[in-house]
Amino acid sequence: MYNERQEKILSILNEKGEVQVSELKEIFPQVSAMTIRRDLAYLESKGMLIRTHGGAVNIKKLTSIYGEEDAYSLRAAENVEEKMLIAEKAVKFLDSGRSIYLDAGSTIMYFSRLIPDDNFSIVTSGIITALELTKKKKITIYHTGGQLNNNTLSSAGPTALAMLDMINIDIAFMAASGFTFENGFTVSNFFECELKKTVIKKAKKVIMLIDSSKFNKVMAFTFAHLSDLDVLISDDKIPDYIVKKAEEAGVTVL
Known part of the structure; x- marks a missing residue:
């Protein structure tokens, strides 16, 4: 369903909770920052993460911070x-x-x-x-x-x-x-x-x-x-x- 790079991004998010595009660019020097942003956008469309300004955050981390009922906080972190x-x-x-x-x-x-x-x-x-x-x-x-x-x-x-x-x-x-x-x-x-x-x-x-x-x-x-x-x-x-x-x-x- 996901390519190798996208699987690695999800693995990093599961481990760290959040990540910046600049960090991912160092991990994947063979691709552009725009390609990484497209990966994040695709993964967000699949409900796997939420993009933030300059990176992405694991949905589970947001839930643990704000609580499942805080819909506003979750929306505020989308498409920043x-x-x-x-x-x-x-x-x-x-x-x-x-x-x-x-x-x-x-x-x-x-x-x-x-x-x-x-x-x-x-x-x-x-x-x-x-x-x-x-x-x-x-x-x-x-x-x-x-x-x-x-x-x-x-x-x-x-x-x-x-x-x-x-x-x-x-x-x-x-x-x-x-x-x-x-x-x-x-x-x-x-x-x-x-x-x-x-x-x-x-x-x-x-x-x-x-x-x-x-x-x-x-x-x-x-x-x-x-x-x-x-x-x-x-x-x-x-x-x-x-x-x-x-x-x-x-x-x-x-």
Whole structure:
């Protein structure tokens, strides 16, 4: 099922728990770093490991650290390089003095780390995102409040919607659990769906941050379609046909 090099990578992970691409390059000098990254991507697709920034970690190690129920931590460690690339692309859309909404999700969390400590007014439904923003001294932070979702570590529900009624949103940076042309952008929680719909209606500009692993996945509730977006930011693996359809809908794709 796996080639000799991939079997060796799995053996190293089972022994050490985690490994860096630079370490693997020394072990396999005959192949490029890109080939090693492709090996890690393939093994991740088979559920054998989770890629991190610059390497990979054994799933069993993550479970022992975070616990089996901590789904957010496991997701945050997935496709880290892609999520950081998306976050870096999104930074250029920030504008000091604007009212900004940050959705919940691990990609948004990585993005929040890159936001300069400047005169921003930021509203978010994400617990982890809010905590990341507290490290900045000049940013004014508002949390929507509401019912806590243990799976996504975010808040939604009537209280959150009431909070949104009181604010204006210049730019909304959104996230999704899945996307297809037929179903649009989807999530698995009804309250989160309603909150996202409300944000998109209020925002002057909507920017979707979504990594390519979410394409062709469908969750229970649709909150937006391509026509609702101004900008779609993904990683370098976004399929060409999605880029074409998005641009036909008037969406800028990065």
